[in-house]
Amino acid sequence: MPVTARDPHETDAEREAAQGGQVTGPLLTEIDHVAIAVHDLGAAVDYYRETFGAVVEHREVVESDGVEEVLLAVAESYVQLLTPTSDDSPVARYLERKGEGIHHIAYRVADCAVALQSVKDNGGRVIDDAPRPGSRGTTVAFIHPKTAFGTLIELVEE
């Protein structure tokens, strides 16, 4: 952003508007989870439990996404182990194309709609045009990896 002379009477909101909607404070308050796609959920849970003493905090079938997930607690974040519950779910296609591995990263945000709007305002492509229900009673939205340096990003509001 070019350095320009500023009107000292300009308010924060005016300054933000002049910057074309750029955010001024950090929107990402926590790595909510890192999602790992696996073929065998039980075996993956055993691996993290036996090797690292990880603790299962939550388990849920998310019908709308065609997955079963297990959350392992790591401080304020989670490792999310994901496996498809149907052959045509996005995670099933991911496993077929790329094999097991890190599927997406999710950031916790105070307001999913605000963060999603910032993505759009900055020219980012989105997968979910509006926030929608996620697992654990959260509100989520996915951002397209195309304009996010190859990374599938999920925004999570608790």
Next chain:
Amino acid sequence: MPVTARDPHETDAEREAAQGGQVTGPLLTEIDHVAIAVHDLGAAVDYYRETFGAVVEHREVVESDGVEEVLLAVAESYVQLLTPTSDDSPVARYLERKGEGIHHIAYRVADCAVALQSVKDNGGRVIDDAPRPGSRGTTVAFIHPKTAFGTLIELVEE
């Protein structure tokens, strides 16, 4: 692990030994960082800064790994943006083969040697046979994705 009758006089250490070196407490104390491999470090930093108001906390060229990294702070964790500094570095080969995206996940541990030993004791393949210096003055070791459900895992001791 099968449920067996326990000697009530058995100590924690004896119990652990009887379990074949399985850990009893959580070894992973924090998601240290999620590493994202990119072609253009400056453009990626701008993306996170402009879209999410992310703050650059650290920048370092790690000659031994052939990468330049930028750390963006997210609570107690980081997003690590990585770009190769030479054509034959592992990250350069990764970008060539798979394109931009999430490269590895790093967990903070109290003792890198202890966590690495637990991986070996549980039959996991490792990339670093012993802890070695990482960026920011840390001590690190990488675990092979082959026995970790396709995920390249780094253990980080601060």
